[in-house]
Amino acid sequence: MEKRITIPVTEPAGYKAILGLEKYIESTGLTRIHKNLIKIRASQINGCAYCIDMHTKEARAAGETEQRIYALNAWRETPFFTEEERAVLAISEEVTLIQNHVSDQTYNNAITLLGDQYVAQVILAAITINAWNRIGIATNLMPALD
Numbered sequence: 001m002e003k004r005i006t007i008p009v010t011e012p013a014g015y016k017a018i019l020g021l022e023k024y025i026e027s028t029g030l031t032r033i034h035k036n037l038i039k040i041r042a043s044q045i046n047g048c049a050y051c052i053d054m055h056t057k058e059a060r061a062a063g064e065t066e067q068r069i070y071a072l073n074a075w076r077e078t079p080f081f082t083e084e085e086r087a088v089l090a091i092s093e094e095v096t097l098i099q100n101h102v103s104d105q106t107y108n109n110a111i112t113l114l115g116d117q118y119v120a121q122v123i124l125a126a127i128t129i130n131a132w133n134r135i136g137i138a139t140n141l142m143p144a145l146d
Helices: 012-027 032-046 050-063 066-077 081-098 104-114 117-140
Strands: none
Touching: 032 050, 032 066, 032 081, 032 104, 032 117, 050 066, 050 117, 066 081, 081 104, 081 117, 104 117
């Protein structure tokens, strides 16, 4: 792949603004497990190899199981995820695939299970990883082979 711009070098103020949102997400009450699920699942949907590599490594380091990581793209068909995790994943997917909108059913289920503030944090986390995915894909960021 051809070399492309490096956003932090070319547009440091814009990069810093997105980094500020990431830092905010890290300060919220979202659990580490939920943050990791949001980041991995959105990155899978968007096809961002760099982010998939980074966030699956982070998830494993935080104690996430290989089985759940491997099954994440088929989470609806497995018994591996809690009801709350399913609500987080459903909101994250619908925010990522926003052209289909966030359904009332998904939204209302998440509010019932997680509450207003937590759902707001899930939405902001999904928006943030989608921004990172778009930077990674647009600039051809590639993961390094371990």
